[in-house]
Every structure is written in structure tokens, then in C-alpha cells.
Amino acid sequence: MQALLALPLLGLSLVAHAGPAPLVAVIGYDGGNNGASPEDGFSIVAVDTVPGSTTIYFTDREFDNTTGLFNTAEGVFSYTTPAGGLVAGDVVVFYETGPSTNTLALTCSLAGSCGSVSVNG
Numbered sequence: 001m002q003a004l005l006a007l008p009l010l011g012l013s014l015v016a017h018a019g020p021a022p023l024v025a026v027i028g029y030d031g032g033n034n035g036a037s038p039e040d041g042f043s044i045v046a047v048d049t050v051p052g053s054t055t056i057y058f059t060d061r062e063f064d065n066t067t068g069l070f071n072t073a074e075g076v077f078s079y080t081t082p083a084g085g086l087v088a089g090d091v092v093v094f095y096e097t098g099p100s101t102n103t104l105a106l107t108c109s110l111a112g113s114c115g116s117v118s119v120n121g
Contacts, residue, residue: 041095
């Protein structure tokens, strides 16, 4: 299962499309701590059960309503849920490990693994 979450305006908006109800919601955003750790980050909460090994894509690319495409000037990363999945209420926090590193780390409210994150460009 895959989902796409876009973060264009202040890094926070869901791509609108017909289909199933969202599995996660963005509940927090931090635009940076001016060199203090942690840097840029945001958090999500599962609003329903998310199966294990589900991949969710995030981007801060802006969407162009004229062309119907996302720009390519910014990055995309993917989050893969842990093998046991997420249940409603589970929170996952993504944060940059240092100023402009483009390396992300995770913390979560789960007892075990938080899953994995990968920067795709």
C-alpha cells in the first residue's frame, strides 16, 4: 500500500484526491531551530490502522495548478511503517539531524521500531 502526502505550503497540506480516507494526519511542524537540534521536522498521527510495511511519501515540492505537476526543485522522502504497522493514535516524529543535512531521523510513541525513512531526492 502506498500513499502520497505533500507538504507545499508551510510544509503542511494533504494532496486532495478521491479515494479512501487518509490513514495519517500531520499534527506538528517545526521550520527549524536556527542551528539548534533538532532541526526541521514534523509529526504525524495514525488516524486509522496502517498496515505494516506501508510506504507513505512526503514532499515539500510546490504543486502547479496550471501544469498539474509538482516542481522538481525540492525533495521527496518515503516513510515505511514498521512490520507491525501503526494503530490509531500512534505518533511518529520526523526531524532533520542537523542544519541542512537532508538526513532524517525518527522518534515515535510505539514500543518497538518506528519504521524507516529514506530520502529520495
